[in-house]
Amino acid sequence: MVEGIHSPAQVSDWLGLGRILFLVIHLVGLAFLSYIVYRRLIPLLRGERDIRFDRPLTRVARVFQYWLAQWKHPRYRSAGILHILIFAGFITLAIRSFALVIFGLSDGFAFPGRVGHLYDMATDWAATVVFVCMIVAIIRRLYWKPARYAVPERYGKDHTADAVFLLGLIAMLMLCDIVFAASNAAAHAQQGGAVEPLAALSLPWLLNRALAATPVPALLNVRLGICIVHELTFYFLLCYRPFGIQFHVITSLFNVYFAKLDRGTVKPVRWGEANLDELESFGVKRFEDFTWKHMLDFYSCADCGRCSDNCPANAAGRPLSPRFLSIKARDYSFQHYPVFGRTSARQEALIGSIYSEDEIWSCTTCGACEEECPLLIEYIDKIVDLRRGQVDDGKVPQSIQRPLKALETRGNPYGKLEKKRADWTLDKEFRLSCKVRILDDKRSADTLYFVDSITSYDDRIQAIGRATARILDHIGENFGIMGALEKDSGHDVRRFGEEMLFVELSSHNVQAIKACGASRIVTADPHAYNALKNDYKDVPPVEHIAQVIAREMDDGNISFNPVRNANAVYTYHDPCYLGRHNKLYDDPRRVLDAIPGLRRVEMDRCRDRSFCCGGGGLMLFYEPKEDQRMGVKRVQMAADAGANVIVTACPFCMVNMEDAIKVAGMEGKMTAIDLAELVDEQIVRRVPTDTRDAMAEETVNV
Amino acid sequence: MEILVCVKRVPDTSENEITLNRAGNDIERDDLVYSVNEWDNYAVEEALQIVERLGGNVTVATVGGEDDEEILRREMAMGAKGSALISDEAFEGSDSAGIATLLKAFVQKNRFDLILTGVQAEDGAAQVGGMLAAMLDYPFASLVSSIEVLNEKKLRVTREIEGGNKELNETDLPCVLSIQTGINEPRYVGMRGIRQVASIVIPTLGASELGIDKNSVGKIAAKVQRTDYFVPVLGKGAEMLGGSREKVIDKVIELVKAKGGLK
Numbered sequence: 001m002v003e004g005i006h007s008p009a010q011v012s013d014w015l016g017l018g019r020i021l022f023l024v025i026h027l028v029g030l031a032f033l034s035y036i037v038y039r040r041l042i043p044l045l046r047g048e049r050d051i052r053f054d055r056p057l058t059r060v061a062r063v064f065q066y067w068l069a070q071w072k073h074p075r076y077r078s079a080g081i082l083h084i085l086i087f088a089g090f091i092t093l094a095i096r097s098f099a100l101v102i103f104g105l106s107d108g109f110a111f112p113g114r115v116g117h118l119y120d121m122a123t124d125w126a127a128t129v130v131f132v133c134m135i136v137a138i139i140r141r142l143y144w145k146p147a148r149y150a151v152p153e154r155y156g157k158d159h160t161a162d163a164v165f166l167l168g169l170i171a172m173l174m175l176c177d178i179v180f181a182a183s184n185a186a187a188h189a190q191q192g193g194a195v196e197p198l199a200a201l202s203l204p205w206l207l208n209r210a211l212a213a214t215p216v217p218a219l220l221n222v223r224l225g226i227c228i229v230h231e232l233t234f235y236f237l238l239c240y241r242p243f244g245i246q247f248h249v250i251t252s253l254f255n256v257y258f259a260k261l262d263r264g265t266v267k268p269v270r271w272g273e274a275n276l277d278e279l280e281s282f283g284v285k286r287f288e289d290f291t292w293k294h295m296l297d298f299y300s301c302a303d304c305g306r307c308s309d310n311c312p313a314n315a316a317g318r319p320l321s322p323r324f325l326s327i328k329a330r331d332y333s334f335q336h337y338p339v340f341g342r343t344s345a346r347q348e349a350l351i352g353s354i355y356s357e358d359e360i361w362s363c364t365t366c367g368a369c370e371e372e373c374p375l376l377i378e379y380i381d382k383i384v385d386l387r388r389g390q391v392d393d394g395k396v397p398q399s400i401q402r403p404l405k406a407l408e409t410r411g412n413p414y415g416k417l418e419k420k421r422a423d424w425t426l427d428k429e430f431r432l433s434c435k436v437r438i439l440d441d442k443r444s445a446d447t448l449y450f451v452d453s454i455t456s457y458d459d460r461i462q463a464i465g466r467a468t469a470r471i472l473d474h475i476g477e478n479f480g481i482m483g484a485l486e487k488d489s490g491h492d493v494r495r496f497g498e499e500m501l502f503v504e505l506s507s508h509n510v511q512a513i514k515a516c517g518a519s520r521i522v523t524a525d526p527h528a529y530n531a532l533k534n535d536y537k538d539v540p541p542v543e544h545i546a547q548v549i550a551r552e553m554d555d556g557n558i559s560f561n562p563v564r565n566a567n568a569v570y571t572y573h574d575p576c577y578l579g580r581h582n583k584l585y586d587d588p589r590r591v592l593d594a595i596p597g598l599r600r601v602e603m604d605r606c607r608d609r610s611f612c613c614g615g616g617g618l619m620l621f622y623e624p625k626e627d628q629r630m631g632v633k634r635v636q637m638a639a640d641a642g643a644n645v646i647v648t649a650c651p652f653c654m655v656n657m658e659d660a661i662k663v664a665g666m667e668g669k670m671t672a673i674d675l676a677e678l679v680d681e682q683i684v685r686r687v688p689t690d691t692r693d694a695m696a697e698e699t700v701n702v
Numbered sequence: 703m704e705i706l707v708c709v710k711r712v713p714d715t716s717e718n719e720i721t722l723n724r725a726g727n728d729i730e731r732d733d734l735v736y737s738v739n740e741w742d743n744y745a746v747e748e749a750l751q752i753v754e755r756l757g758g759n760v761t762v763a764t765v766g767g768e769d770d771e772e773i774l775r776r777e778m779a780m781g782a783k784g785s786a787l788i789s790d791e792a793f794e795g796s797d798s799a800g801i802a803t804l805l806k807a808f809v810q811k812n813r814f815d816l817i818l819t820g821v822q823a824e825d826g827a828a829q830v831g832g833m834l835a836a837m838l839d840y841p842f843a844s845l846v847s848s849i850e851v852l853n854e855k856k857l858r859v860t861r862e863i864e865g866g867n868k869e870l871n872e873t874d875l876p877c878v879l880s881i882q883t884g885i886n887e888p889r890y891v892g893m894r895g896i897r898q899v900a901s902i903v904i905p906t907l908g909a910s911e912l913g914i915d916k917n918s919v920g921k922i923a924a925k926v927q928r929t930d931y932f933v934p935v936l937g938k939g940a941e942m943l944g945g946s947r948e949k950v951i952d953k954v955i956e957l958v959k960a961k962g963g964l965k
Contacts, residue, residue: 277897394780394889401890406717408893409735415717417733500893 022231029235036242039339043288043295049271050291052258059257062376067256072374075609076306079146082133083374089130090249092122093177124181124199131174131203138167148305155324156331159245159303166246169237176230180223182207187219243334245303252375255300258293259376264534264581267291267381269388269499276500283388283497285349287332290382297377298333301326307369307379312612313362317627320362322369322379328354351390360386361397362624364615365495366576371608380495387497399623400496408501411487411508412453413618422483424455424462425469434466434473437480444517447472447479448540452528453488454616454651460658461651467680468524468545474683475552479522485512491531491577492617506536513539522548524676526577526650527616533582544578545676546649550587553594560682563598570600571643572675573634573657574610575650583608588649588675595682603641611637613660616652631660635670649675703758703851705749706814707782708805708834709742710764711773712824722931729931738773741820745881747888748849749818750781756851758815759783763808765793765801771904778902779895780888790908795921798826802833803919807912809838816857817878821845828880835878843871844880 065071070087073080140146141163151158181204189212198205211219241247248255260267269276269283271291276282284290290298307322308314314321332354336344351357363383370379390396396404403413411418425436439445449472455465472479490505513521521542523529532542552558572592578584585607592600605611614630615622635657638646646657657672664670713720713729714737721730738746749760761784762777764770774785788804796804809817817835821844822828835842847868848860855875860868862882909916917923943950958964 276894282894391890391892392894394891394895396890396892398887401888402716404890404892405714405737409714409737410717415714415735417719419733498892500897504893 025231032239036239036339040242043333043337044292046288047290047292047295050293051271052293058261063257066376067253085129086133089126092126121199124202124204127174127177128203131171134167134171138164148309162244173233176226178203178207179226182211183219183223186211187216190216248300248302248375251296251300255296255375260378264530266384266494282392284385285389286347294382298326298330300375301377306372310368310372312366312630316630318362318624319358358625361622364612364619366612367580371580384495384497388499391497400618400621403618403621404498407488407493412457414457416457418484421456424465430466434470436469438483439480439516440485441515445478445480446519447477448516448518448521449479449481450521450523450528451481452525455525464524464651464674464676467676470680471676475557482512482516489528489531491527496618510536510539526575530577530581546588549591549679559684560595561684562596566597568645569643570598570645570647571603571638571641573646573648573653574607575648575653576612578649579610580608601641601643603637613653613656629660629663631656632664635660635664644670646672647675647678703752703756703815705760705816707746707749707762708819709762709773709777710739710823711736711770712739715824727931738776739820739823741822741883743888744883744885745818745820746777746780747886748881763788765804774904775899776891778899779891785904787904787906789906792909792916792920795924796919797924797926798829799833800919800923802830802837805834806837807914815875819880821880821882831878831880841873841877843873845882846879847882847885
């Protein structure tokens with residue numbers, strides 16, 4: 001330290017309080033913070049168990065990706081860049097903030113040598129950048145007002161004031177940093193000490209120039225004053241954060257570390273509880289039934305609105321906004337577990353108080369919200385848990401009670417006879433071209449084609465089943481189906497909260513699959529694919545037909561004739577359970593692009609931002625309250641992209657798309673086709689020798 | 703309030719393809735799945751809602767065989783506390799009066815403030831409720847679409863009458879009511895609930911337990927006997943309306959008006 005220059009603590013003789021004042025601020029600040037954090041931890045400690053301490057290396061890697069490298073942020077470009085700059089500044093300054101806090105107390109703290117010098121320069125810039133970003137952010141909030149921040153009337157009051165107040169506090173903190181650095185350097189310079197140069201053109205640098213002529217005592221007083229203001233603001237901000245949207249600054253690191261690792265899965269009814277029959281209650285009924293991690297999610301929500309901005313249910317006007325699932329739960333938590341005053345936890349049902357039945361049944365579990373959330377907040381598991389609670393109380397929408405009952409008695413939601421499950425193979429023409437074997441414990445095959453209910457029974461969708469079978473037959477696959485032995489995969493039974501029925505269906509299927517002796521499974525239904533891959537245990541590896549086609553194409557076993565409909569413009573719609581939940585984006589596109597002459601365009605919302613068609617499984621039976629069908633919006637998106645054929649790879653998408661085309665009055669202008677159907681049409685068949693190939697030939701030449 | 707709900711197991715029309723057997727005297731029963739008669743399910747829900755408000759118990763009873771236990775269990779999973787399977791070889795072939803006689807005997811062995819039945823069974827004749835009331839000499843209201851308990855002795859019930867109109871009635875307890883669908887939204891019975899009641903022993907009551915003269919019920923006593931089953935001859939079929947959307951709409955309105963659906 002330069003002779004004659006004192007640390008703020010030493011100069012404080014004019015105040016006569018010196019170190020004591022700083023010490024008091026620190027201690028009071030830290031005491032408050034500790035108390036607040038303790039109070040905020042109470043509900044988490046009362047929450048349900050959640051196993052999140054496994055796989056530490058994966059979790060650390062994710063912290064680097066999603067927290068430190070802000071992976072999701074650039075998905076919203078301007079807001080994302082702003083946030084990355086602020087975050088980088090914060091990280092830089094966090095070290096400095098603590099340094100300043102310690103500097104206030106002791107003289108010894110500084111980074112040594114060159115590193116210290118570079119670091120000081122970096123902080124000058126960091127403070128400048130964050131300060132400017134805060135100003136931009138305030139302007140953005142007040143004047144540009146991005147639509148996704150708006151609070152619809154039914155969800156309460158606008159959040160702008162709180163947001164601007166917090167941004168202002170941070171700006172204030174930055175200003176303190178800047179003035180401190182400038183006055184400090186000016187004082188050093190005037191007393192002829194070795195001056196550490198400030199970063200050129202940074203705000204401290206500019207301010208330093210302005211202060212060059214200010215007398216030293218004044219500079220020292222400014223420096224001391226600013227230190228105190230900094231301290232007070234710093235601790236106020238730190239203690240205020242756990243009261244609102246700024247809580248994420250503290251919780252985000254933990255939220256990302258403890259985030260869910262396994263895609264496509266649903267959390268168990270209760271972590272670590274194998275015997276479900278023993279449980280007194282299922283799912284989430286009261287706030288305390290949420291797991292501690294889910295409560296941490298509520299704390300961590302930054303209110304950025306990206307989830308709801310991408311939520312198809314929200315877009316279609318259904319009474320669901322993922323953002324407010326979090327905000328309402330956080331408000332509930334703050335109200336019943338206040339920092340000051342008595343905890344007033346009540347056995348109050350969440351549905352009927354903060355959530356409505358329609359709200360939780362509106363979700364298609366498409367995963368758009370989770371894909372978008374920069375803080376990796378989970379929604380699907382919470383929705384499923386809330387539904388489990390409802391199912392346990394017998395409160396299931398009338399429209400899905402019947403299909404659930406039919407699934408219980410008949411193994412399919414339509415209540416059709418089990419023995420007719422393989423009837424889709426009996427089509428006369430199809431039987432001539434392709435024989436599908438029915439497997440059981442006596443008749444085995446290498447590959448099991450898991451058909452699932454909709455493809456087995458729905459007149460329109462059966463065509464996808466036949467196309468799939470013909471493709472498997474074409475590539476010489478030794479395959480069969482389980483026929484009456486197959487039951488619904490239960491994928492959406494589980495996601496609709498009827499866990500025990502899912503257990504019945506899945507254990508039946510697992511047994512039947514094992515008995516038929518196949519060494520791998522193929523399906524054309526992404527919901528079945530996801531169930532077999534991520535929900536079922538101990539079954540052979542499963543592939544979606546798109547993967548099979550892509551692989552066989554690469555191996556030269558599948559080649560395509562020039563596209564039949566050369567004037568058509570195709571677009572590929574990513575099914576949620578193939579895309580987002582299982583990251584299968586490229587195989588279907590590669591297959592389409594391999595068809596000679598096929599023109600393909602992308603919709604604005606594609607790949608991991610795909611827009612759900614309206615939901616599959618039991619969602620087909622649910623009668624939502626909505627302004628518009630999701631499917632209609634999606635079909636419009638395809639039209640906007642200039643396409644007139646929507647290719648999808650999911651039977652439920654097909655149902656929704658074809659309905660939507662009719663509802664939108666776009667018949668004749670837009671068609672939908674399944675990837676398997678298109679491939680089946682375009683595939684180059686082998687040399688015709690018998691009826692079957694003659695028929696195939698005919699198909700090709702149409 | 704102690705409430706008895708009389709329930710019946712019927713082939714579920716939404717989950718079966720109902721066809722006649724070869725002899726033509728019954729439906730093909732090999733692949734049928736059964737469920738509780740829809741009206742009865744509404745009656746059980748109504749009973750449960752009443753005891754949730756006022757306290758008491760709901761008991762469900764059915765006349766039938768071993769297979770019928772399934773629906774008693776389902777209704778217990780729904781929330782009914784008591785159940786009884788009224789079953790005896792001598793009861794087989796009972797007509798509606800026979801069933802009502804058996805239920806009457808069961809009611810007289812217990813104490814119920816209120817007895818509910820469905821308006822009708824999917825495979826029935828909508829007779830048992832009224833007959834039971836007459837045999838017990840209880841007041842009876844049919845087609846009930848809402849129940850309000852005024853006091854321990856009195857109910858106010860809404861009945862559906864033709865043309866979508868409703869009438870209000872007051873009736874003394876104990877009484878018999880036949881419940882119309884739509885009176886409530888029956889709760890869902892999940893697998894979990896069914897598993898929880900899977901091991902409950904359901905009492906079976908035969909002729910001796912009920913103190914019934916075997917000759918007063920069953921096939922011997924039945925005054926009505928089913929003689930045949932037949933599928934009605936198909937009508938002319940649907941009329942397809944053609945032309946532009948506007949024309950089709952106009953035509954539909956005209957047709958609905960002609961049939962009195964629009965005024």
